Amino acid sequence: NAGVTQTPKFQVLKTGQSMTLQCAQDMNHNSMYWYRQDPGMGLRLIYYSASEGTTDKGEVPNGYNVSRLNKREFSLRLESAAPSQTSVYFCASSDPGLAGGQQFFGPGTRLTVL
Amino acid sequence: EDQVTQSPEALRLQEGESSSLNCSYTVSGLRGLFWYRQDPGKGPEFLFTLYSAGEEKEKERLKATLTKKESFLHITAPKPEDSATYLCAVQAGSNFNKFYFGSGTKLNVKP
Numbered sequence: 001n002a003g004v005t006q007t008p009k010f011q012v013l014k015t016g017q018s019m020t021l022q023c024a025q026d027m028n029h030n031s032m033y034w035y036r037q038d039p040g041m042g043l044r045l046i047y048y049s050a051s052e053g054t055t056d057k058g059e060v061p062n063g064y065n066v067s068r069l070n071k072r073e074f075s076l077r078l079e080s081a082a083p084s085q086t087s088v089y090f091c092a093s094s095d096p097g098l099a100g101g102q103q104f105f106g107p108g109t110r111l112t113v114l
Numbered sequence: 115e116d117q118v119t120q121s122p123e124a125l126r127l128q129e130g131e132s133s134s135l136n137c138s139y140t141v142s143g144l145r146g147l148f149w150y151r152q153d154p155g156k157g158p159e160f161l162f163t164l165y166s167a168g169e170e171k172e173k174e175r176l177k178a179t180l181t182k183k184e185s186f187l188h189i190t191a192p193k194p195e196d197s198a199t200y201l202c203a204v205q206a207g208s209n210f211n212k213f214y215f216g217s218g219t220k221l222n223v224k225p
Contacts, residue, residue, distance in 0.1 A: 105150075
């Protein structure tokens with residue numbers, strides 16, 4: 001089992017460019033998440049999807065869009081990148097209603113916006 | 115407002131020097147408190163889940179405890195390979211998918 005995979009691992013964009021971050025999980029989890037991690041601020045939730053076909057805003061959704069393509073895949077899109085979106089992005093999956101409920105994280109995408 | 119605070123921000127220990135990391139929280143309706151370990155350049159890796167005050171869990175040199183307002187991660191006789199950032203997160207309220215993370219404690223264990 002690969003767990004949670006993310007592509008790409010690194011990306012450099014210019015202000016105004018767009019890109020899509022890809023995430024896939026093979027654990028048959030219902031819920032998937034996108035977080036950003038900035039120095040000194042911990043992990044902040046951007047969007048989450050509680051099940052296939054549903055998405056909801058988290059703490060910091062502005063400037064992002066998401067798509068839950070199927071149960072395995074959850075993508076994050078930056079339509080017009082800004083320097084403030086320079087960060088490390090983590091995708092995670094879980095079954096939060098079950099005993100345990102811990103999240104499984106991917107390796108991250110390090111994004112720099114110039 | 116739901117909040118999770120970790121202290122200290124950074125901790126330097128000598129190998130074998132035991133200590134504790136703190137995670138305090140103010141949330142409504144705690145469902146679970148989670149501890150993760152994060153190595154540089156990698157995603158967080160799950161360590162423990164605690165559900166109710168008084169609960170304790172252990173794994174090798176790590177022991178997590180929970181009270182009504184905070185959790186401690188006790189590290190007994192640490193080794194250099196325990197060096198990492200330790201994150202805590204709480205799951206609270208009616209939405210199972212809302213997790214609130216602290217900013218982490220960066221632990222450095224010197225040989």
